[in-house]
Amino acid sequence: MARTDARTVPLDSTSRQALAASGFRYAVVDPADDDAARAYIQAESRGFLGGEQSDDEVAEFREQLAYRRWVGVYDAGADAGSAPVGTVNSWTGELSVPGERTVPFWAISGVTVSPTRRRRGIARAMLQGELRAGRDAGLAIAGLTVSEATIYGRFGFAPAVRTADWVIDTRRAGWAGPDAPGTLDHVDRSEAVALLGALHDRVRVNRPGEVDGWLGRWRQFAAVARGSEHPGRTRAVAYTSPQGERTGLLVYRITEDETDFARHTLDVRALFADGPDAYAALWRFVIEHDLVHRVHARLRSIEEPLPWMLRDERGLVSTVRDHGWLRILDVPAALRAREYSAVADVTIEVADPQGFATGCWSLQIGDDRRALIDRTGTSAQVQLSAAALAAGYLGGVRFSTLRGAGLVRGDSDAIAALDRAFTAPTAPRLGIWY
Numbered sequence: 001m002a003r004t005d006a007r008t009v010p011l012d013s014t015s016r017q018a019l020a021a022s023g024f025r026y027a028v029v030d031p032a033d034d035d036a037a038r039a040y041i042q043a044e045s046r047g048f049l050g051g052e053q054s055d056d057e058v059a060e061f062r063e064q065l066a067y068r069r070w071v072g073v074y075d076a077g078a079d080a081g082s083a084p085v086g087t088v089n090s091w092t093g094e095l096s097v098p099g100e101r102t103v104p105f106w107a108i109s110g111v112t113v114s115p116t117r118r119r120r121g122i123a124r125a126m127l128q129g130e131l132r133a134g135r136d137a138g139l140a141i142a143g144l145t146v147s148e149a150t151i152y153g154r155f156g157f158a159p160a161v162r163t164a165d166w167v168i169d170t171r172r173a174g175w176a177g178p179d180a181p182g183t184l185d186h187v188d189r190s191e192a193v194a195l196l197g198a199l200h201d202r203v204r205v206n207r208p209g210e211v212d213g214w215l216g217r218w219r220q221f222a223a224v225a226r227g228s229e230h231p232g233r234t235r236a237v238a239y240t241s242p243q244g245e246r247t248g249l250l251v252y253r254i255t256e257d258e259t260d261f262a263r264h265t266l267d268v269r270a271l272f273a274d275g276p277d278a279y280a281a282l283w284r285f286v287i288e289h290d291l292v293h294r295v296h297a298r299l300r301s302i303e304e305p306l307p308w309m310l311r312d313e314r315g316l317v318s319t320v321r322d323h324g325w326l327r328i329l330d331v332p333a334a335l336r337a338r339e340y341s342a343v344a345d346v347t348i349e350v351a352d353p354q355g356f357a358t359g360c361w362s363l364q365i366g367d368d369r370r371a372l373i374d375r376t377g378t379s380a381q382v383q384l385s386a387a388a389l390a391a392g393y394l395g396g397v398r399f400s401t402l403r404g405a406g407l408v409r410g411d412s413d414a415i416a417a418l419d420r421a422f423t424a425p426t427a428p429r430l431g432i433w434y
């Protein structure tokens, strides 16, 4: 299916009016306009507590993110080219869903409001404007990754993908996994950029929750992006299978402990593997690296083989938290997009204060594991919010667990049927920020 070009999607008129009533102007920013683009990029950086961006960094941002729809909020009387007081950007991404499928979704990023204009409703207007724009453009789901877990629930988003950050004491953990038949070689960072993109594209479709990346993201992982810290200390190792295919890549950086040269720390910036051999070889390289005592790895799946490949699994401490947040904009289209694990015949009532997902639906999942969904007038067996539906959409949490939290109500058998149907073959994961 051709993806909607987000830059052609008009600004939402309701948000335009709401912002105008508060003395703000809502505008699409043209990345080709030097002054406007620079002001937008500097405002976004400041909003995320970043430094002033150099000319090179501004140029790279403009080039890499030109495919997105950049939206700024300005003081009503501000000159063209002045700093926006609010920023957001959006594009049509691809979200992997169970059944080795992808669904186009409205990806949102770069939400900032100037510290001098906060708590005046600018973010609310921008977010609601993005949701209406995404829905009007025909997207069934919106998604984002978040700086704080407290901001987006009020807009109907929920954490659908959890992630794990690992700290590994390599001496204690020890390697007990299998040998891999291929070879490992250091590659230069520009080669790493290309491999990161290619490998991620190959594996993401089998991993519900993953989204497509972009060149700038891989350049940041490989410390090739302008303004990257310690580029020279960032190393990359590729795994080549006995058939000569590059099926894995590790990008890492070692920080020395100057008080003890046998206790350095290795940061895994990215480890992408297409298949178990590449996975085992690269993790063995990490765990058995000389002079390294501690490993940090972020954005790992909550269900990975590594703990089972260690001599002492308590050498790995995992911290799990929210990462991929989804928002259902169109219930039938979202539910039809994925495949299910069991048959079901359940009626659900979705409550959505913002109206996108409101309704009573009959959900029938047949032997083909696809959903037939229709509006129904009958009283539903299960009641839940749009956010609860988003939380369970990829199978990352059972609806019975959400019932325990008071977020789902209804008939126990119907909830159990939803649990069986929505369970995914693998835990949802998302290995990047976007």
Ligand SMILES: CC(C)(COP(=O)(O)OP(=O)(O)OC[C@H]1O[C@@H](n2cnc3c(N)ncnc32)[C@H](O)[C@@H]1OP(=O)(O)O)[C@@H](O)C(=O)NCCC(=O)NCCS
Residues within 6 Å of the ligand: 047, 048, 110, 111, 112, 113, 114, 117, 118, 119, 120, 121, 122, 123, 124, 125, 145, 146, 147, 148, 150, 151, 154
């Ligand atoms: C988060 C941020 C965008 C909010 O902007 P804002 O214009 O002040 O937000 P609004 O005035 O529109 O507030 C909307 C609602 O969100 C709430 N809210 C705003 N910031 C919040 C935060 N950091 N934590 C929790 N709630 C927050 C407000 O209380 C308000 O709630 P209510 O209307 O339900 O009572 C802004 O503080 C910011 O730029 N922060 C730094 C960058 C950042 O973290 N961006 C988010 C990226 S994922």
